[in-house]
Amino acid sequence: MGPIVAGEWAGWETIGCSMAVAGVGDEICRGPYGEEALLPVNLVLPDPAAGRGDGGVV
Numbered sequence: 587m588g589p590i591v592a593g594e595w596a597g598w599e600t601i602g603c604s605m606a607v608a609g610v611g612d613e614i615c616r617g618p619y620g621e622e623a624l625l626p627v628n629l630v631l632p633d634p635a636a637g638r639g640d641g642g643v644v
Contacts, residue, residue, distance in 0.1 A: 590598050606614040606627045617625035 588600060590596055590600060601619075601621050603619050604617040604623070604625065606629070608614055615625065615627060617623050
């Protein structure tokens, strides 16, 4: 939500429902509608070293 700064909608304000999505695009949660809406989300991010195939050794 906020101002659009480029394109044919430049200068317009946006408003909607914020959402969090997983790495594969699945929706994790969707917040309520409104400019003042707030929905805190705690994300657990994977360790990038775990997917390198070296046992995570740096």
